Amino acid sequence: MNDSQRNIVDLLVIGAGPAGVAAAIAAQECGLTVLLVDENPQAGGQVYKALPTGFTRSRGSSVSKEARLGDQLRESLIRTEIDCCFGHKVWNVGSSLRVDLLGPQGVSTWQPRALLVATGTTERVVPFTGWTTPGVIGLAAATLLLKSQNILPGRRTVVAGAGPLLLAVANAILKAGGEVTALVDLASRGEWLRTLPSLVGRPVLMWDGLSWQARLRWAGVPIYYRHGVRSVTQLGSGGLCVRVGQVDDRGMPLQGVEIDIEADTLAVGHGLVPSTDISRLLRARHKYVPQQGGWIAESDEGGRTSVPGLYVAGDGASIAGAAAAGLQGKLVALACAVDLGFVKEDQIKREKSELQSQWHKSARFGKAMAGLMAMRSGAVAGIEPDTIVCRCEDVTRAEIDAAAREGARDINQLKAWTRCGMGPCQGRTCGDVAGSLLAQHVGARQDVGYFTGRAPLRPISLAEVAGEYTYADIPIPKAAPL
Amino acid sequence: MKTSELSSTGFYDAIVIGGGVMGCSTALHLAQGGMRVALIDRGPLCREASGVNAGTLTMHMTRAALIPYAMRSWQMWMDAEKWLGKGVLATHVPGLTLAFTETECELVELRAKARREYGAPIEVISPQRAREIEPGLHPGLLKAGYCEIDGFASAYLTGRAFHHALLGANVTVLENAPVHAIDTGDAGHRIQFTVAGQRQIMTARRVVLAGGVWIENMLAWLGVNIPIKVLINQLIVTERIRPVMRSVLSVANGLLSLKQFANGTVLIGGGWQGDGDREHGGREARPQNLIGNMRLASYAVPALAEARIARIWLGLEAETADAMPIIGDVPGIPDAFVVGSAHSGYTSGPFMGRIIAQHILGLTPDLPLFDPARLVGLPIPSV
Numbered sequence: 001m002n003d004s005q006r007n008i009v010d011l012l013v014i015g016a017g018p019a020g021v022a023a024a025i026a027a028q029e030c031g032l033t034v035l036l037v038d039e040n041p042q043a044g045g046q047v048y049k050a051l052p053t054g055f056t057r058s059r060g061s062s063v064s065k066e067a068r069l070g071d072q073l074r075e076s077l078i079r080t081e082i083d084c085c086f087g088h089k090v091w092n093v094g095s096s097l098r099v100d101l102l103g104p105q106g107v108s109t110w111q112p113r114a115l116l117v118a119t120g121t122t123e124r125v126v127p128f129t130g131w132t133t134p135g136v137i138g139l140a141a142a143t144l145l146l147k148s149q150n151i152l153p154g155r156r157t158v159v160a161g162a163g164p165l166l167l168a169v170a171n172a173i174l175k176a177g178g179e180v181t182a183l184v185d186l187a188s189r190g191e192w193l194r195t196l197p198s199l200v201g202r203p204v205l206m207w208d209g210l211s212w213q214a215r216l217r218w219a220g221v222p223i224y225y226r227h228g229v230r231s232v233t234q235l236g237s238g239g240l241c242v243r244v245g246q247v248d249d250r251g252m253p254l255q256g257v258e259i260d261i262e263a264d265t266l267a268v269g270h271g272l273v274p275s276t277d278i279s280r281l282l283r284a285r286h287k288y289v290p291q292q293g294g295w296i297a298e299s300d301e302g303g304r305t306s307v308p309g310l311y312v313a314g315d316g317a318s319i320a321g322a323a324a325a326g327l328q329g330k331l332v333a334l335a336c337a338v339d340l341g342f343v344k345e346d347q348i349k350r351e352k353s354e355l356q357s358q359w360h361k362s363a364r365f366g367k368a369m370a371g372l373m374a375m376r377s378g379a380v381a382g383i384e385p386d387t388i389v390c391r392c393e394d395v396t397r398a399e400i401d402a403a404a405r406e407g408a409r410d411i412n413q414l415k416a417w418t419r420c421g422m423g424p425c426q427g428r429t430c431g432d433v434a435g436s437l438l439a440q441h442v443g444a445r446q447d448v449g450y451f452t453g454r455a456p457l458r459p460i461s462l463a464e465v466a467g468e469y470t471y472a473d474i475p476i477p478k479a480a481p482l
Numbered sequence: 483m484k485t486s487e488l489s490s491t492g493f494y495d496a497i498v499i500g501g502g503v504m505g506c507s508t509a510l511h512l513a514q515g516g517m518r519v520a521l522i523d524r525g526p527l528c529r530e531a532s533g534v535n536a537g538t539l540t541m542h543m544t545r546a547a548l549i550p551y552a553m554r555s556w557q558m559w560m561d562a563e564k565w566l567g568k569g570v571l572a573t574h575v576p577g578l579t580l581a582f583t584e585t586e587c588e589l590v591e592l593r594a595k596a597r598r599e600y601g602a603p604i605e606v607i608s609p610q611r612a613r614e615i616e617p618g619l620h621p622g623l624l625k626a627g628y629c630e631i632d633g634f635a636s637a638y639l640t641g642r643a644f645h646h647a648l649l650g651a652n653v654t655v656l657e658n659a660p661v662h663a664i665d666t667g668d669a670g671h672r673i674q675f676t677v678a679g680q681r682q683i684m685t686a687r688r689v690v691l692a693g694g695v696w697i698e699n700m701l702a703w704l705g706v707n708i709p710i711k712v713l714i715n716q717l718i719v720t721e722r723i724r725p726v727m728r729s730v731l732s733v734a735n736g737l738l739s740l741k742q743f744a745n746g747t748v749l750i751g752g753g754w755q756g757d758g759d760r761e762h763g764g765r766e767a768r769p770q771n772l773i774g775n776m777r778l779a780s781y782a783v784p785a786l787a788e789a790r791i792a793r794i795w796l797g798l799e800a801e802t803a804d805a806m807p808i809i810g811d812v813p814g815i816p817d818a819f820v821v822g823s824a825h826s827g828y829t830s831g832p833f834m835g836r837i838i839a840q841h842i843l844g845l846t847p848d849l850p851l852f853d854p855a856r857l858v859g860l861p862i863p864s865v
Contacts (some may be wrong), residue, residue: 092767092769092794094766094769095757095765095766098769100769109769403642406642406645406646407645407649407655408642409526409657409658410526412526412529413526413529413641415638416529416533416638416639416641416642417638417639417641417642419638422792422793423721423792424721424790424792426792426793454793454794454795455767455793455794456791456792456793456794459721459790459791459792460790460791461787461788461789461790461791462720462776462779462780462786462787462788462789462790462791463780463787463788465772465773465776465791466773466776466777466780466787467773469777469781471582471583471622471781473777474774474777474778474781475770475774476733476735476737476774476778477735477737477754477755477774478735479589479734479735479736479737480543480735480736480737480753480825481545481805481825482545482546482592482593482596
């Protein structure tokens with residue numbers, strides 16, 4: 001991996017979802033050389049997830065709006081001849097913005113002049129008793145099963161949690177012929193109604209929402225607003241018993257009647273968290289904005305972070321939904337083209353202001369949805385002491401509380417004291433919840449901080465990094481002093 | 483910002499600046515010796531080198547002249563639960579240092595001999611014997627140094643253990659409180675620092691500087707110049723894997739450390755250099771050196787090739803002009819002391835804290851100190 005082998009490119013885009021693809025195309029139109037990288041075999045990201053490689057839709061099968069948009073996105077990309085590295089994981093990024101990839105042919109390295117991170121989000125699940133039981137899956141995971149594979153998560157599924165994925169998943173299950181045993185929503189009906197103004201000017205979305213509601217009612221799905229999952233237990237029959245109960249507006253469990261629902265699957269999720277692994281690794285400045293998903297990289301309207309040459313776009317920058325992500329991708333590409341001297345600011349003035357006004361319109365709805373998905377402090381406060389929070393390392397809430405009482409004050413100290421977040425997921429799953437738990441002892445969530453970003457961004461084996469070699473190929477440094 | 487005196491907690495017999503292993507052990511031993519002690523650190527306790535090092539408790543990589551210190555300190559780590567009240571998962575296993583070439587065989591002999599002279603029970607053994615101890619070794623092994631006294635700790639637990647012990651000994655622990663300056667006068671040392679955005683002052687009769695690679699900056703507060711080199715060591719830990727090894731492994735030139743913890747993770751270290759500096763800490767790993775380190779590790783234990791890397795990070799290590807630590811009086815400044823900048827400082831840290839505390843308490847240290855005066859103005863030899 002010496003300099004002569006380095007692949008040079010103007011802009012490297014990580015993530016081929018709506019933001020990344022739009023940015024790559026817009027940047028190329030401005031004259032930049034672009035490389036688009038994604039770990040998936042095709043473009044589309046999670047929201048426009050492609051069918052598995054080699055699969056096509058059977059003729060006459062109904063095509064969802066998202067599938068259509070995904071196909072359009074992939075077609076638009078093919079027309080551009082942008083260099084794409086699909087099936088490649090970014091396992092490391094250096095401070096020079098050097099990007100280390102792992103693909104089917106092994107490791108390779110690219111040196112872009114600018115780096116755009118459009119890596120979307122990961123799902124948040126606020127733990128409850130039994131959340132690691134087989135049969136419990138994430139709402140986003142259920143969406144992918146349904147969308148990309150056309151597979152039902154189970155025959156009888158309880159759909160629970162918060163945010164727009166609840167309705168989307170419940171509907172997709174019904175549409176695919178499955179049974180939704182119950183829909184359990186942390187939000188109240190009133191909270192949903194308060195998002196209505198954000199739908200003004202978006203008749204399609206309004207129609208979607210109404211038809212989803214109608215379908216649920218038609219199917220007779222019981223809907224529990226202001227309820228949360230208390231526990232999941234496995235039944236002798238192999239099924240699950242999902243116990244639900246009332247919560248307050250912060251998600252805190254309330255005393256009162258609890259309802260047991262039998263099902264074979266629980267699809268549960270409490271919102272989406274921006275993936276900031278790369279901006280944290282590069283030590284960009286971050287801020288905590290619960291309404292935008294939690295910790296996000298500080299960025300300006302052009303996606304410029306505090307690290308020169310590093311840009312962010314899409315839901316990974318701030319949750320505002322797929323439509324807004326595409327528009328923001330274009331805006332960030334323009335900013336990048338200006339910064340690298342490909343276009344002048346005044347050449348793109350009109351295009352920029354048009355994109356900005358479209359973005360504001362789209363983002364309005366996305367942000368309202370992000371609001372519904374924001375972390376609810378009461379849900380975290382209600383986690384039982386013996387419930388596992390970090391599932392890689394089996395760290396329970398009680399262990400986190402004990403460390404906090406003993407004097408752990410920030411999340412990296414908590415990690416060292418308890419191993420919370422030290423496992424293979426690098427804290428992607430537990431970080432948000434562990435931070436909120438610690439904040440309940442320390443004070444402000446901001447003061448607790450976030451896990452320091454570390455390579456590898458994706459697990460990579462020693463064999464993959466080491467490659468083929470003999471002992472003589474190891475550049476052994478001179479001996480340490482005696 | 484306004485400067486204000488800390489009210490009731492203002493005056494101490496000793497203030498230790500720097501909450502790594504050396505500083506924590508010093509503060510604890512001073513408090514146990516009857517002093518009123520405060521410990522202050524700009525971050526949380528043991529979150530720099532003391533918390534992020536490889537946790538190796540080995541004689542193979544310790545400088546030969548430090549073997550007597552390391553042997554005593556090794557025992558302190560093994561007994562950590564007794565004197566700290568909380569352990570660091572210190573584990574006693576044998577240690578092997580490996581030779582794969584003729585040159586390395588000579589190096590193993592040389593390094594073993596030097597360490598034996600200082601009391602380390604290291605012998606050079608055949609590859610057959612080495613494989614009885616560690617069956618997973620590469621078949622190309624020619625010779626190995628063997629030491630029964632070896633082992634490892636989980637360094638990340640160090641801060642928690644000392645935090646517990648220090649509070650138990652009534653030491654005032656101030657974390658996330660960077661010190662800016664020390665004013666030394668007849669009334670003692672006035673330590674200026676910031677905590678929670680407020681500038682404050684503490685006063686003490688004695689001050690101990692225990693800042694690892696930052697001792698150079700700390701000594702500069704007192705007008706003393708001792709250059710200290712900063713090493714940026716890369717560390718790699720794997721995901722949990724099946725048991726593939728049961729000893730601590732190093733190589734002849736000292737640039738590998740390898741051990742598998744009880745939880746199945748394997749830690750790969752050895753001091754391969756990354757990028758960073760004293761001011762910003764470790765910035766990033768050098769890909770070339772990651773590859774080299776991983777090749778060496780999976781050469782030594784071929785089964786490691788299958789392991790996936792969970793995390794890579796960097797830790798700073800200090801090296802003085804003569805590669806020996808600084809432990810003793812700050813030259814020309816009464817009642818000011820310094821402890822640290824030791825190579826393999828984690829292994830020897832608890833004991834080095836104990837001997838500087840003995841010196842400060844007016845006792846005879848168990849082993850001689852390392853007079854800082856020898857290093858004043860001495861430039862770091864160029865590499």
